[in-house]
Amino acid sequence: MNLPNERFDEESPRPPGDEVEAGEYVLGVLDARERGQAQARITSDPHFAHWVDRWEAHFAPWLLRVDAVAPSLSVWPRIRARLGWSSERAMPVRAWDRVGFWRAAAGLAVAAGIGATVFGLRTRLPAPSLPPPVAVQPPGEEQAARPVTVLARGDGSTGWIATLDAARGKVLMVPVPVPADATGRVNELWIIPAGGAPISLGFVSNEKAHTIQIPAAARAAVAVGATFAVTLEPEAGIPHAAPTGPVVAQGGIRQI
DSSP states (O other): OOOOOSSOOTTSSOOOHHHHHHHHHHHTOSOHHHHHHHHHHHHHOHHHHHHHHHHHHHTGGGGGOSOOOOOOTTHHHHHHHHHTOOTTTOOOOOOOSOHHHHHHHHHHHHHHHHHHHHHHHHHTOOOOSSOOOOOOOOOOGGGOOOOEEEEEETTSOEEEEEEEETTTTEEEEEEOOOOOOTTSOEEEEEEEOTTSOOEEEEEOOSSSOEEEEOOGGGGGGOSTTOEEEEEEEOSTTOSOSSOOSOEEEEEEOOOO
16 A cells, blocks of 8 residues: 655645545544544555654644643642652652643644644745744534643653554653663653553654554553653663663643
């Protein structure tokens, strides 16, 4: 099967309908019936699912265009208690207590970017240097932006933004790039269910956005109250049975 080209070219002839429909699905402008049809196609049509992934990854950097918000001093003690860590073992990681702000900002930013590009594809206008302003109506219940989880580093800065697609068993990880570990270790993503042991979701890049497929056995653990965490681990053997390195970032799941 020939999958779509990896590059979006607005000067090329009109793209296939799958590309536009996938963009509209990610944007959230489809009505309930059309959205249901698109979701069904994602599971049965790899060609269409590829376009959905491409749109999400293409506009993932928009998720980072938000200002930092100081976390509440009570957040880290609650996370530490939930994970069962003592004060001596715990890293001084603070999580963001206003994820709703991130979710709203991310939804509007992604919607604006995709809306501008879909409009350009349909009219075959030259691509502007920056996406033009797009008026976005608040999404309905069936069109709401996917949940966003911020994984904060030890100094309170953002390490990754995780956008969860529970229906498809995927999570889009958008990093704030940092230098690689000097000892050669790599980042490994974990899901930690409330009161449970960490489950590896595999390698996560600290340089570029990419989608991670959640193993079928781990999907039940991805629930409200669980925690995404990233640790530094040896590259060999990923996914590991249990973490051995330090936690570099983490964030609690507040909505599915």
